[in-house]
Amino acid sequence: MKLLDKTIELEKDKSGSISIVPQDKEDLWQLYNLIQKGDEVELSTYRNVKKTTGSGATDGKDKGKTERKLLRLKLAVSDIEYAPSDESMRIKGKTTEQNQYVPNQSFHTAEVQLQKSLRITKPEWDDISYGIILAASSVETRAEVGAIVMEEGVAHLCLLTDNMTVLRNKIEKSIPRKSRGEGGGGNHDKAITKFLDMVQSTMLRNFDLTKLKVVILASPGFTASLLQKNIMEHAVKDDNKLIMKNKSKFLVVHSSTGYLQGLEEVLKDPSVQKRLNDTKYAREVNIFDEFQKSLNDDDDKAWYGPSEVAKAVEIGAVKYLLLTDTLFRSDDISVRKHYIKLSDEVKSQGGEVLIFSSLHESGEQLDQLTGVASILKYPVADLDEEEEEEEEEEE
Template identity: 70%
Template sequence: MKLLKQTFEKDKSGSTVLIPQDREDLWQLYNLIQKGDDVKLSTHRNVKKTTGGSGAAPSSGKDKGKTERKPLTLKINVENIDYTPSDEVLRIRGKTVEPNEYVPMQSYHTAEIQLSKQFTLYKPDWDEISYGIIVKACSIEEKAEIGAVVLEEGVAHICLITDNMTVLRNKIEKSIPKKRRGEGGGGNHDKALEKFYDMTSSTMLRNFDLTRLKAIILASPGFTANALYKHVLTQATRDDNKVVFQNKSKFIVVHSSTGYLQGLEEALKDPSIQSQLRDTQFAQEALIFEEFQHVLNADDDKAWYGPTEAAKAVELGAVKYLMITDTLFRSDDISVRKHYIKMSEDVKQNGGQVLIFSSLHESGEQLNQLTGVAVLLNYPVADLDEDEDDDDE
């Protein structure tokens, strides 16, 4: 998502001008735009043909009553949002709220938010969830879940990969002299290669948040990628970089026919790599939801689901993980949305973690079947499913 202009602060009204750039952006906008928001965008509408006027040729009698399709800019108060992922279309429907030469005020209109077309979104309240969606969608660092270095001797491409695109963050180039016959370990070739690995490793670590990324691919022809991996570990030992060793298991060394970006495309198509990277966007959520199901089956009072049970657990400050589906944040009832935003803020303040599950994913669908909200607790709490009236009795 490209952010062109922003005139709002969290918990205040305001507007932002955005350009969606891929399918992921449309999905984020589906979660961002709410009933009651205003959207200003370019669209088309059938309007009656003009009958003439100052400087305009009158239409002929046979055109009377006919319509023509005109490009317009309309501001619409949103009443309904519809997203079809397979068609890559996000539609909004509502009433116009600004005067227009061709469209009366309060006229219903359906428009499409399209890729690469800018629009303006006005919200009466930019709450924490809305604010977070903008930050994540407009930052490649936030969207990317895979880091990759594709290289060969003397050239390295450092990339971040989202679900829909690969972004080149840095390119390292260094001249590597050919190794001469009989040259020992301290020759110019080996020294230049060591310097190249050092530059590539340092640049990679500056650009990659190893803690947040799900995987780091190192791809090259021959043994260059493996040599870089060994250099990264050597450099981490020298610098006492514990983060590298904590995330060592995320590194995947693979073969490619070239050290340029085509090589990365090859590596990503490799079936063994695909199996390792499958579902990276939801890997953490899936693992935690699996843990939740296991604990729920154990029936030891550390896993609960349901709006009332989750709210009680949050009030007690006992929540380790609060799991909510994005469906609840799209509720037309503003009080429902605000309720779950408040719960999320309370959990974070007490040191817990909030996970928002996508209803497009299997674990999100399963959570929706369990009311859409669940908690995994730090310690057992009994009887969260009992009513207060029952306790009084």
């Protein structure tokens, strides 16, 4: 994300605007977290308008005909649509000013374009919103990982960033069973070679090896090792200097399955953690792991739920506050403000706040646990006592 300019009154009412250029698909996810109902967004979009003469009057000969024009619209946001699979984002809203072709207060839907500037104006830039902009406009904070989770006949090619896991491609090929006594070059081996060639060529189309920190190849058995061998053989044969230069980035690890469920398991592997120890995502996985272990041990240091966590914050006991980004996309402004206040209180007490993406496995799991959890500095029992007493009274 390229930040062109910002005029935000942080010392006063925190109102103001920023002008930015989304540069890649990851930026769309950041914008989805940033833009809310009630914000004003100014962006370029194509519209079909009635044909006019040079003077601006409608040409009689072309009456009823339209032409496609690039317009700049200001929209008061009423809805945001984001589709990770399509990697597209659309903004719906009413225009806040008219121009030659579009009347004021008319409804429009505009798609956010990569490499095209847009201006976002908010009545209030809270710490979460401002933090998104600072993080997104800093390349250093955006580590990425490529992962191919596979087994014979199926492969899932994924990209992992700070904020999401995106399935870039899925490859499936029927592999015949190896016949008894079948030697090298049989139908099974030929099908495996063809399958690995497909995965290798698809990887080159979908992964930017110069940008990725590591490419994880994971599978049960030896399929991942065979893929690594296939990639290197093709690199030598085709004189692919890009792969040869980045061959140290490939990491072969074991997974119990070649399907997406194996990805979270792979990311907890010590050899993978060692390679990813400087990324935000790896740290979040570790802390969520710590939370789950503490919860299973029932040691009174792991709590989840809005009221339980609020009580823990109130007594200053929170070491880590775990929140999902869905809480900050709530249409209810009071909900967003509540969790911003909770975050500020934890930070002022010396604790740390981690915001998990709902597009990561750990974020999905946290969402299932109400979206808010905490790891405490010391054990605190019966944070849910009041709730239990109320349930008993109702019974």
